[in-house]
Amino acid sequence: xxxxxxxxxxxxxxxxxxxxxxxxxxxxxxxxxxxxxxxxxxxxxxxxxxxxxxxxxxxxxxxxxxxxxxxxxxxxxxxxxxxxxxxxxxxxxxxxxxxxxxxxxxxxxxxxxxxxxxxxxxxxxxxxxxxxxxxxxxxxxxxxxxxxxxxxxxxxxxxxxxxxxxxxxxxxxxxxxxxxxxxxxxxxxxxxxxxxxxxxxxxxxxxxxxxxxxxxxxxxxxxxxxxxxxxxxxxxxxxxxxxxxxxxxxxxxxxxxxxxxxxxxxxxxxxxxxxxxxxxxxxxxxxxxxxxxxxxxxxxxxxxxxxxxxxxxxxxxxxxxxxxxxxxxxxxxxxxxxxxxxxxxxxxxxxxxxxxxxxxxxxxxxxxxxxxxxxxxxxxxxxxxxxxxxxxxxxxxxxxxxxxxxxxxxxxxxxxxxxxxxxxxxxxxxxxxxxxxxxxxxxxxxxxxxxxx
Ligand code: SF4
Numbered sequence: 001x002x003x004x005x006x007x008x009x010x011x012x013x014x015x016x017x018x019x020x021x022x023x024x025x026x027x028x029x030x031x032x033x034x035x036x037x038x039x040x041x042x043x044x045x046x047x048x049x050x051x052x053x054x055x056x057x058x059x060x061x062x063x064x065x066x067x068x069x070x071x072x073x074x075x076x077x078x079x080x081x082x083x084x085x086x087x088x089x090x091x092x093x094x095x096x097x098x099x100x101x102x103x104x105x106x107x108x109x110x111x112x113x114x115x116x117x118x119x120x121x122x123x124x125x126x127x128x129x130x131x132x133x134x135x136x137x138x139x140x141x142x143x144x145x146x147x148x149x150x151x152x153x154x155x156x157x158x159x160x161x162x163x164x165x166x167x168x169x170x171x172x173x174x175x176x177x178x179x180x181x182x183x184x185x186x187x188x189x190x191x192x193x194x195x196x197x198x199x200x201x202x203x204x205x206x207x208x209x210x211x212x213x214x215x216x217x218x219x220x221x222x223x224x225x226x227x228x229x230x231x232x233x234x235x236x237x238x239x240x241x242x243x244x245x246x247x248x249x250x251x252x253x254x255x256x257x258x259x260x261x262x263x264x265x266x267x268x269x270x271x272x273x274x275x276x277x278x279x280x281x282x283x284x285x286x287x288x289x290x291x292x293x294x295x296x297x298x299x300x301x302x303x304x305x306x307x308x309x310x311x312x313x314x315x316x317x318x319x320x321x322x323x324x325x326x327x328x329x330x331x332x333x334x335x336x337x338x339x340x341x342x343x344x345x346x347x348x349x350x351x352x353x354x355x356x357x358x359x360x361x362x363x364x365x366x367x368x369x370x371x372x373x374x375x376x377x378x379x380x381x382x383x384x385x386x387x388x389x390x391x392x393x394x395x396x397x398x399x400x401x402x403x404x405x406x407x408x409x410x411x412x413x414x415x416x417x418x419x420x421x422x423x424x425x426x427x428x429x430x431x432x433x434x435x436x437x438x439x440x441x442x443x444x445x446x447x448x449x450x451x452x453x
Pocket of ligand 1: 177178179180181184185186187222223252277
């Protein structure tokens with residue numbers, strides 16, 4: 001601690017600010033790294049805790065004047081709210097700010113349940129502005145030792161492909177999204193806008209993580225191809241400096257079709273897989289979710305990506321109030337036919353549509369007709385399927401997937417068990433499984449953490 005810092009304020013003291021991440025899909029949380037960098041650049045010395053890989057350090061909580069809790073997704077919010085009570089017990093007077101997408105969507109509830117501030121959007125800038133305004137009020141005091149380093153990258157999920165393992169770094173080249181898919185939590189916050197992050201910032205984050213041992217980078221933008229040339233320039237610069245580095249990104253089916261000519265170059269630059277939110281193959285469901293793609297588009301996108309030598313990992317929302325059992329079986333058949341079993345995390349077959357407060361889905365006539373009520377403490381609207389068999393199937397698949405994950409059952413076996421379950425519930429109306437196809441499913445690159453929204 002140098003003299004200059006000691007004369008600033010209590011908020012500048014090491015550990016006076018504590019940033020906590022609850023959950024970010026198994027990678028190093030950008031909800032910590034970017035706010036941390038912004039605060040450090042402004043002369044603050046925050047501590048951090050990532051409760052996905054660390055325990056809640058009571059000493060860090062007790063010495064904090066300000067605690068920021070990152071809640072970019074539903075799972076993180078539930079964990080964050082659970083933490084609130086413990087934090088208040090340890091440090092009743094601390095100022096608490098929740099930040100990220102789900103903080104804004106649930107601000108009304110959070111502000112009346114012990115949270116002092118909720119922010120989202122350009123979090124590092126807003127968080128810094130908030131801390132600086134609070135700094136005016138909290139002047140000089142003594143400081144204690146800081147221990148704010150982030151957990152090592154090898155504490156997080158890694159890249160895996162047929163025995164090849166890589167340490168994963170994480171960054172985002174944009175935030176927000178220019179699309180308005182109704183089920184997505186991003187449009188209510190960004191309203192169809194996205195913002196590029198400065199190229200130097202992204203490259204600097206990559207360079208630092210490579211120095212820490214990263215050999216694969218996940219670009220976690222909501223959609224990497226919202227500004228395709230911005231992303232491509234970053235990839236070219238990254239590849240020029242680190243030619244051995246591999247990467248993955250997320251983009252929508254529509255963008256794969258529109259920017260298909262770039263995929264051979266993505267492969268040359270080190271792209272190993274792409275995640276795309278297919279969600280459903282049903283025309284009805286895709287229309288309600290306003291995805292702007294069809295089953296035929298998905299097939300073309302798979303061909304485009306796979307022909308370039310990149311794996312496509314589709315994600316699904318197989319349980320919605322409008323999805324029929326036939327739709328569910330169609331997804332399973334599609335995955336089997338296109339040899340995608342290892343391209344889909346089994347948890348995907350149990351995903352149930354989440355409708356958070358302010359969701360654009362609430363504007364759809366199909367949703368209005370359901371007369372849903374909000375369960376504020378669950379941070380979502382409650383819905384039941386008109387066909388009770390679908391809710392039963394969802395619960396059963398969920399239990400099956402959890403049990404299989406716990407006992408390390410191979411994804412292929414889990415897939416066939418889910419399929420048998422769905423066929424059984426369907427009765428005799430469906431084609432029996434062709435178990436010979438089992439041999440045709442080849443392993444696919446993945447991150448070793450199942451995907452939870
Ligand atoms: S689902 Fe993807 S493309 Fe659609 S609004 Fe969300 S981030 Fe954008």
